[in-house]
Amino acid sequence: MNVPLLEMKGITKRFPGVLANDRVSFDLYAGEVHALVGENGAGKTTLMKILYGLYSPDSGEIFINGEGIHIKNPREAIHHGIGMVHQHFMLIPPFTVLENIIIGEESHRAGILKLDEPANKIREIMEDNNLIVELDARIENIPVGLQQRVEILKILYRGAEILVFDEPTAVLTPQEVHELFKTFREMKKRGKGIIFISHKLDEVLEIADRITVIRKGKIIRTLERKEATKPLIAELMVGKPVLLEVKKPEVKVGEVVLEVKDLRIKSPRGYDVVAGVDFNVRSGEVYGIAGVEGNGQSELVEAIAEDVPIKNGDIILMGKSIVRWDVRRRREAGISHIPEDRHRYGLLLPFSIAENLTLGMHYREPFVNRLQVMNRKAIRDFAKGVIEKFDIRTPSEMTPAHALSGGNQQKVIVARELSAEPKLLLASQPTRGVDIGATEFIHNQIMNAKGEGRAVLLVSADLDEIMSLSDRIGVIYKGRIIREFQRSETTKEEIGFYMMGEKEAEKEAGEGASGGGEERADKAADKGGSGDEA
Amino acid sequence: MGQSMFIFFLVKGLEISAPIAFAALGAVFSERSGVVNIALEGIMIVTSFTIVWASIALQSVWLGLFFAVIAGSFIALIHAVVTVTFKVDQIVSGVALNIFAFGLARFLSQKVFGQETQTPTNPYLFPQLLGVNSVAFWLIPIAILAWFVLYRTVFGLRLRTVGENPEAADTLGLNVYGLRYTGVIISGAMCGMSAATLFPSQWISGMTAGRGYIALAAMIFGRWDPIGAVLASLLFGYADTFRIMFETKIPIPSQFVQMFPYILAVVVLAGMVGKARAPAADGKPYIKGED
Ligand SMILES: Nc1ncnc2c1ncn2[C@@H]1O[C@H](COP(=O)(O)OP(=O)(O)OP(=O)(O)O)[C@@H](O)[C@H]1O
Ligand SMILES: [Mg+2]
Numbered sequence: 001m002n003v004p005l006l007e008m009k010g011i012t013k014r015f016p017g018v019l020a021n022d023r024v025s026f027d028l029y030a031g032e033v034h035a036l037v038g039e040n041g042a043g044k045t046t047l048m049k050i051l052y053g054l055y056s057p058d059s060g061e062i063f064i065n066g067e068g069i070h071i072k073n074p075r076e077a078i079h080h081g082i083g084m085v086h087q088h089f090m091l092i093p094p095f096t097v098l099e100n101i102i103i104g105e106e107s108h109r110a111g112i113l114k115l116d117e118p119a120n121k122i123r124e125i126m127e128d129n130n131l132i133v134e135l136d137a138r139i140e141n142i143p144v145g146l147q148q149r150v151e152i153l154k155i156l157y158r159g160a161e162i163l164v165f166d167e168p169t170a171v172l173t174p175q176e177v178h179e180l181f182k183t184f185r186e187m188k189k190r191g192k193g194i195i196f197i198s199h200k201l202d203e204v205l206e207i208a209d210r211i212t213v214i215r216k217g218k219i220i221r222t223l224e225r226k227e228a229t230k231p232l233i234a235e236l237m238v239g240k241p242v243l244l245e246v247k248k249p250e251v252k253v254g255e256v257v258l259e260v261k262d263l264r265i266k267s268p269r270g271y272d273v274v275a276g277v278d279f280n281v282r283s284g285e286v287y288g289i290a291g292v293e294g295n296g297q298s299e300l301v302e303a304i305a306e307d308v309p310i311k312n313g314d315i316i317l318m319g320k321s322i323v324r325w326d327v328r329r330r331r332e333a334g335i336s337h338i339p340e341d342r343h344r345y346g347l348l349l350p351f352s353i354a355e356n357l358t359l360g361m362h363y364r365e366p367f368v369n370r371l372q373v374m375n376r377k378a379i380r381d382f383a384k385g386v387i388e389k390f391d392i393r394t395p396s397e398m399t400p401a402h403a404l405s406g407g408n409q410q411k412v413i414v415a416r417e418l419s420a421e422p423k424l425l426l427a428s429q430p431t432r433g434v435d436i437g438a439t440e441f442i443h444n445q446i447m448n449a450k451g452e453g454r455a456v457l458l459v460s461a462d463l464d465e466i467m468s469l470s471d472r473i474g475v476i477y478k479g480r481i482i483r484e485f486q487r488s489e490t491t492k493e494e495i496g497f498y499m500m501g502e503k504e505a506e507k508e509a510g511e512g513a514s515g516g517g518e519e520r521a522d523k524a525a526d527k528g529g530s531g532d533e534a
Numbered sequence: 535m536g537q538s539m540f541i542f543f544l545v546k547g548l549e550i551s552a553p554i555a556f557a558a559l560g561a562v563f564s565e566r567s568g569v570v571n572i573a574l575e576g577i578m579i580v581t582s583f584t585i586v587w588a589s590i591a592l593q594s595v596w597l598g599l600f601f602a603v604i605a606g607s608f609i610a611l612i613h614a615v616v617t618v619t620f621k622v623d624q625i626v627s628g629v630a631l632n633i634f635a636f637g638l639a640r641f642l643s644q645k646v647f648g649q650e651t652q653t654p655t656n657p658y659l660f661p662q663l664l665g666v667n668s669v670a671f672w673l674i675p676i677a678i679l680a681w682f683v684l685y686r687t688v689f690g691l692r693l694r695t696v697g698e699n700p701e702a703a704d705t706l707g708l709n710v711y712g713l714r715y716t717g718v719i720i721s722g723a724m725c726g727m728s729a730a731t732l733f734p735s736q737w738i739s740g741m742t743a744g745r746g747y748i749a750l751a752a753m754i755f756g757r758w759d760p761i762g763a764v765l766a767s768l769l770f771g772y773a774d775t776f777r778i779m780f781e782t783k784i785p786i787p788s789q790f791v792q793m794f795p796y797i798l799a800v801v802v803l804a805g806m807v808g809k810a811r812a813p814a815a816d817g818k819p820y821i822k823g824e825d
Contacts, residue, residue, distance in 0.1 A: 054705070075707030090702035092695055093814070103695050104706035106688045113686055154706075
């Protein structure tokens with residue numbers, strides 16, 4: 001117990017222009033969860049990639065059970081009992097669960113795959129760790145939470161003793177997080193060591209035994225669970241005290257800005273991904289859509305932002321049907337969009353920040369002259385102003401977008417979409433993978449927009465975000481909004497249950513006590529009071 | 535038509551399909567590993583020259599086949615070095631190799647036989663079976679073998695992994711570059727088989743007549759699957775056989791009739807749009823994490 005399972009000493013790693021890890025020391029004992037927290041770009045992933053043999057450190061040493069080792073590639077890391085669940089899943093969608101687990105560690109006779117043996121071994125691991133998945137299912141057909149189980153099974157199958165989880169909860173529902181933590185506790189009992197990276201401090205405080213804070217590549221401090229509090233961690237991360245609350249401005253909710261009527265959208269696979277959605281958003285109001293990913297929310301937002309084919313229904317902006325309008329016309333009419341996949345739809349990664357900030361307005365004066373020739377100076381001046389106003393951390397406005405950390409890339413998008421002064425802001429997962437400082441900032445920007453009388457449609461898998469920003473909340477399940485709540489009349493738990501479907505929600509409510517309906521009403525009234533003061 | 539005529543149509547169709555089908559099978563391996571190989575056409579030009587040359591020189595068509603397979607693998611290896619190691623665009627490399635191969639075969643023919651556009655006839659031929667080249671019949675076991683290798687072996691699973699998500703393959707400790715090299719080389723080697731069934735008795739400049747491209751079309755139509763690719767090749771091959779056997783009996787100008795298999799390819803591919811799914815990382819060079 002006294003020799004750590006893992007010890008990393010004096011790890012330094014430099015990328016062109018950044019010192020990503022600066023003499024970092026980090027250790028992990030068997031049977032503990034050690035959380036690693038820090039702002040975007042602090043160097044967490046880099047440190048873990050070094051451990052996993054994906055990057056080689058410029059200097060530093062790694063010990064496993066007291067023995068110095070060199071890890072040149074992932075194969076060696078696996079050999080030393082290190083397993084990693086990556087920030088972006090490393091699965092092959094068209095393959096089965098079983099195939100995904102065994103790739104690289106196949107059982108075979110003369111090169112011919114043997115599937116029974118590994119299947120039995122995996123079933124045993126599933127039982128032991130509370131990680132049940134259908135082995136014959138294809139990855140593309142199972143939800144994100146189960147895909148993550150496959151990732152965990154993959155590393156347990158390889159006999160990992162040290163398990164690294166890089167932001168595993170970013171894509172999970174509260175219930176799935178709960179299940180994941182159960183698995184963590186199982187694994188702890190079996191003497192495994194777990195490294196857990198997350199931006200959600202509540203989760204960190206719930207599961208971690210020790211918490212290490214890293215800032216700008218340097219270890220700031222390692223806290224015991226007992227001494228850790230949310231404000232303390234936040235302060236260590238950012239380097240100054242952080243307000244962990246958003247100020248909700250008092251605004252009069254005005255006229256209806258967006259109205260969606262009986263919207264249906266057919267998916268390429270043939271069923272209705274959006275299956276009859278009705279709701280509206282008013283000016284000065286934040287309408288939150290809560291739901292497990294893949295229940296039609298992405299398609300819904302896409303249909304409002306872009307001219308995708310719809311099967312039925314209408315989308316009305318300020319009294320006018322926009323379903324036949326192209327994207328430019330919609331934007332000019334006052335729709336802004338923070339897309340969920342910032343790399344694919346939000347940014348042109350090789351382009352400069354200045355260019356990214358003027359996208360969508362790039363064809364208008366003053367950014368072009370009458371001959372449609374770009375006015376570089378106007379673009380740069382505009383960008384400088386926005387960078388200042390939105391506190392985007394970048395060496396210059398001409399830096400390419402890919403060189404920014406995730407949080408700052410997100411700020412570029414938020415800044416651009418808000419400087420268009422929209423009537424309607426569509427915000428999809430606006431803070432996914434973004435650190436607390438940037439999250440706080442983005443939340444405040446959304447609240448400002450609300451204060452200025454803009455209508456905001458917020459889609460998020462993060463229930464805390466939905467709860468703290470929204471005025472009204474619609475729960476989407478299998479393409480329909482199955483319940484709509486006033487923020488003040490509901491609780492996080494209730495929303496969480498509805499996210500699993502009506503039936504589930506009623507079952508849970510029924511189990512809670514006799515006369516479930518009344519109970520829920522009581523609870524709602526109860527929480528209503530505390531909700532207001534928050 | 536009479537019964538013997540029908541059987542002849544069947545085996546002749548197989549013989550005519552075989553060069554396309556072998557190349558298409560090879561292409562499945564290349565693309566499943568993530569490398570688009572449009573150099574098939576050029577590789578086929580080189581292998582069909584090599585089989586004639588080596589057969590005459592070594593007085594054995596079997597040795598001719600051996601060297602054709604080697605030559606095909608070698609050209610494919612160049613494609614692999616350029617696209618996998620040096621990450622040059624795969625289409626650009628393929629086009630360059632096609633142009634290079636076209637010239638190379640003519641150059642060698644001039645050097646070896648003193649004639650740029652054709653070689654003398656090669657008297658060493660494969661045995662006949664049912665009146666056609668017996669190597670054509672190998673197609674059936676080789677197709678089944680290819681299917682088995684791709685779906686039932688460790689190598690096949692890993693090859694497909696690399697074509698879908700090389701980054702994931704890397705994190706699992708697979709050798710991404712090695713697997714891609716292997717996939718591409720298999721496609722070159724299979725062009726040696728194409729040469730054995732195309733026209734091993736003589737090499738004439740232009741004799742491949744776009745079969746490498748038809749093979750690519752067949753592979754796509756066959757949904758990147760060995761059995762599918764072979765069936766699609768048979769469709770094209772039999773369409774061509776039908777044309778050859780009945781061309782003179784149809785009252786349309788022969789140029790139009792000759793276009794038939796190609797038009798079929800275009801129509802079939804146009805109808806496929808959006809339905810087939812290529813391996814996710816097909817055509818994309820893989821750059822390891824750090825650089
Ligand atoms: N492959 C790379 N090439 C160049 N710079 C890199 C590379 N990977 C990371 N960096 C830089 O190293 C620093 C640390 O990045 P890292 O991904 O480790 O941050 P992180 O703590 O995981 O942040 P996040 O919370 O956003 O995931 C950042 O400044 C980043 O831009
Ligand atoms: Mg990271």
